[in-house]
Amino acid sequence: MAVSIKFFAKRRLANAALLLVAGVLCVLLWRTLEAALRPQALYSGFALLLLLLLLTAFNARKKLPFLPLLRASHWLQFHVYSGFLSVLLYGLHTEFRFPTGTLEISLSLLFAIVALSGFVGLYLSRSLPPLMARSGEPLTYEAIPKFEFRLRREAEDLVKTAEKSSGTSAVGDLYMQHLSAHFKPQSVWAFLLGKPKKMLSRALENIDKVQRYTGEDEHEVLEQLRACVRQKHNLDTQKGSQFLLRGWLFVHIPFTYSLLITSFAHAWIVLVYTPSR
């Protein structure tokens, strides 16, 4: 049976092949410069600086959507694979040794933060959207607190209605002891630790436990509470995912600019203090 390779897989393969070729070329060039007793650190440094500028240009392209400057998706592909290449280039430039001195340590730290945050961002960008797409209604991040509040009020109203109609406190006790925490806004750390999933199954279990002791009228309310619990789980997933998808950029972008400034300072110092041959 013929297996057709899909577009993204094809693109990934092509880009990875290009990256491999570029990486091999960089190493070969490094070796050639080394053999020719040329200042390979200087060349690799400028190549790295140029690459950093090109990587940063992606952000500038986003600010100029009206200019016919290729699609942002092409820029992202370049950004991702050049990012990988820059790690190799950085390794060659530093000759894969630990940094010494304040400027070198600062530069290496900044580079590590930018590169790592980039990898994390790439992973988040590819893994979280399918999770959000399957968790329920897509929501706008800014509107989530409003929905959280509404849902909590809806759940509380349901509980009050059940208590009034049945005259017992079974549903009220369930809510106070086991569900009220679920309806509170969750922190992003809770999402990272997988808490919403655990809370969802625990809340549903608790509703099941109470159901056997309640009457027909309360069963209906419990069913509605189950729906609310599931909706809250979707809200937590959307909120946590969207927070992370936005949050990593708050690390990546400021540190990129810091890296760029420090790199320019480094280049200036090198140019000023390198003795001419």
Place this chain on the structure above:
Amino acid sequence: MPTELTSPSIPQRWDSPFDSLLAPEIIALLLQDAPLPEELPDEASRALQMLIRVKSAPALAGIDPTRFPQHLPLDGILLNDARLLTKDINEIIIREGDYGNSAFVILRGSATLIADNLPDHLLGRGSRERKGFMAMVKGALRRKGDPEARVHHTERFEAGSDQGDAPSIFLQDVPRVLDGSRTHTIHAGEMFGEIAALGRCPRNATIISAEANTEILEIRWQGLRDLMSFAPEFKEHVEDRYRQFGLRPLLEGLDIIRRLDPAHVDTLVQETRFERHGRFDWYGTYQKLLSASSAADRLRNEPMILMESDYINGLMIVRGGFVRVSHSHHGGEKTISYLGMGQTYGLTEILHNRAHPDQIIPAQHSLRAIGYVDILVIPTHLVEECIIPSMTPSEIAEHSRPLRTQSETDDLALSDHATRDARERLGPGIMDFLMDKRTINGSAAMLIDLDRCTRCDDCVRACASTHDGNPRFIRYGDHQEGVQVAQACLHCHDPICMIPCPTGAIHRKDTGEVVINDSTCIGCSSCADNCPYDNIQMVEIRDEHGLPQFPSHHEQDGGRLNLFSEGSLKRATKCDLCFDQKAGPACVRACPHDALQRFDMQDIDSIAQWLSR
């Protein structure tokens, strides 16, 4: 005894006569059962004379008024849904490429039909202007603080507009145009424009007034529809004209007919049957239907065109609207595709039955009208006699694919493995969703792949950047199986938003984008009300200082400036597909994750392949 409930606030069919100069009370006076008083108001006398003349025009003369129901009398239709226009010599009556909602009957004078395509500047259309580089940079640097700020705005229509106020456009350079073009004279009594009005397709010719003071009766489509329903002679007249002028180009545009000799095409033109299914004004009721009924109920409400297992009587060609193609599946109905204008159904079965006369098979799918559908049917015997003999072996092989009953394939037009895989990803869930929501009407629908969208809103920001800081869509909308249809104008194949626009401000560019001319929009919101997808927004416009703008009042208003009595000025806004941008839609180009794309929804295979990347 229960009192009859009346709700005066609910708009009635004839609340606003087409002729804004004719008051509803005058029409009511003329339509009353009792004999007319001897002393009639001037307006009524004029309308009465017009009515007598109109009814004697050849296109309308044979109509029997007794066939019309009491609540919808012929005179009522003519008085409410028609109006008299007077055109000067060389004044354009209809322009090729424009979407029209009415037909015309010449009462006095004559008109010239120009069959050739004319350049936009001769037709009074502005050329397609794309922003230059500096204009784009300036736009980006401009202060973005005030939403919907307009530096210049025209007050041309703001004091209240009616349909009669539409500006006159004259054909430029007439002697040279007429000299070099194919023309045809339309005489008094003849009708034109009904094909585009009833088919909601663009006008295919330009018609200008050939004489000074040419008197023309314009009938809006609602009136045309009713005349067609209750006057078979009128329907026959319209269909004859369609057969004469509209059918041949449509048939000749089909691949399987293109190679036929003219005599065979003539036969097909003569023998083709017309069928109409569903409601022409489906958009008025469809949202209610959507919210009120289940998927199965919705399917039951769609008029059946052809039932699975019925014998196929002919080759069906969709002339207008959309058709749902489905087949029975575990006691329910599984939607597998849809057909749009120019697409056909039935050839596979006819080819099979011709090749295997001992194994006659019925229709393999059910066809239902989604909203409103116009169908042309070429009888089976003519398909066998005229069309099949001219088909190439490869065409026959393509259309003779194993049918569903013989193999398990559900697809209508599969070409390769990749397409088949892609169609599987699309699945009946998404197909039903696109049809239920009528997204299939879109020629540039914005689809978002939620499996890839990181909700970064770069698309919204890019849209705002290219529209002076005002985004023209909302990254929100109905979704199904990871596909979201964002709230952005679909640039419909059947742009029903254009129907009620009194000034023609909302119009279709020659390149297909449906756009709003900000300087002629009067803010009446009829397009926004008519858009079934809620993709047109009414916005309060502001001046360069960020202050709301109000209508100007003239001296005759008593000099009193009560700014707040009428509210601030509003404009309709929507996605314009960045028609003035060099690089195309900014939203698509701004998405870094390949999650957003604009699609012609008739191209199902492209959508399927996009989703199965």
